[in-house]
Amino acid sequence: MSQPQQTAPPEARRRLHPLTPLLRGLRYAAIAVVAISWQGYEELGTVRWAMAVVLVAVVLLLAALVSWRATGYHVVGRELRIHEGLLWRRTRAIPLERLQSVELVRPVLARLLGLAELRLEVVGASKTEAPLAYLSLDAALALRERLLALARRAAPVPTGTAPAQPGIAPAQPGTGTEPGAVAAGPVAIGPAPVGALPERRVHLIANRDLFISQLLRPQWWALPLAIAAPIFFFFTESSLSFVAIASTVTAVIGTIQAPVRVLLADWNFTLGVAADGLRIRRGLLETRSQTVPPGRVQAVGIEWPLLWRGHGWVRARMDVAGLTAQDNNRMREGTLLPVGDVPTARRLVGEVLPGFDLTSVAVFPVPRRARWLAPFRAGVLGYTLTDAVFASRDGLLTRRLVVVPYGRIQSIRVVQRPLQRLLRLASVHIDTAGNGLPAIAEHRRVSEILPLITELAERARAARHGG
């Protein structure tokens, strides 16, 4: 890809906020305290423990100070450059046309000090590529606005083949008339549209539902066990040390932390749509505000956990390249709807994947002989093709529908394992640039494979060419 080179004089490097080393040092010190653990506390005694903690804190604070001195960032052309490291110098250039998501994170301490962290996700990075921690809130907001404006200018319409990327919010009738939507085209070169773009609020979660839904998670079942174990030890060994109590507390926290974290992270979850993409705001203590530019959603997953079916609740998440959403504990990374009823999910998913109606999905079931390979799931497995998406269903207890727009398909794979061959079955995998939501048409008849992959390849091609 050749970028028109901008010949503006290079911008001066900027430093992170001066309070950064203090905040970082404190954070590392807290981690160090956890690492020493209760066992260490027992062995060292209070005074020496406190001395060790202070020593570690001072060392970490100094290290953070040095690293702060060496860190700087600036925007050069259409790249954000981050310089860091004292001994091992590193300069990272982040091409903004590859920007997948920008998140403004404000942990509790940072909120108290008026600071914020800016996290950028780019393609091909296994972890968050550019955590800029910490900036003053104003600087973070301005930088985010600027990066998104640059991304918007750089990103759209690769090679001019696709007039409008399919599956994107601004193509919608509701937002098309907004003045900001015009800026999505490559015409808006000139003064960057800094300032708030008009935003349409799509959904605000009911915190009560979120609370109840998180109580309805299997992690709580482990709670009685976590409490009972030390009581049992107390009666058998007739002594209950401080360490035992502390360990119990830790164990309890360990079991219930997943639902509690979701509760804290997704409190006041708000989804909005603006010209620069989807906007998600959430969080009770640590607040996060994420912007996903148009066309970055690789796949959407809708889940029906068993315990939520009584309320008719589902949750939805989106797969964005660069964001990791592998396991449930980290699913807050790509949350699209923490909890909600089916009509809500239908509305939100329709917002991300225009033209897809969640309630009208009927999957083609797998043949009866697939029961030999998936005795419990055979009744659930299935896939379907709609006008705009491929969707596959899986999961016994937590039923999951994975939806991939044709335009986001990277490659298609057919895999046939030995037992499948015996039963004349095969699976079709749909690969996207995301990595958390596998879209697989499992255990299909061999006779339907060829028509299916031919159709998929054709539809993916048509979607890529904007047809």
Place this chain on the structure above:
Amino acid sequence: MLAAGFAAVVTLVRAALLPRIISSWGYAERAEDLLVRHGRLVRRLSIVPYGRMQFVDVTAGPLERAFGLATVQLHTAAAASDARVPGLPPKEAARLRDRLAALGEARAEGL
């Protein structure tokens, strides 16, 4: 001992089946995509559109070089994409690489 024996049996069986395993590899350059097929026990077929290609690798390890062979691998933005064509003569590998690069350039779609 048992493990070694098992490994030896597996190696022997593999050696006996090697021609069949190798003959299972195949690729086809179609108008819009590359097809790669391989595997006997687990059969796999990949369809990778040229427009989705991020970059092409041509590698030749010491053993491959000794026998005058090279491997061409196509990468997309999806980590799961699996389009590797091993055991090509270097000339064919270079031709395939150039052709894929040219087609990828012409049809580049990014993400």
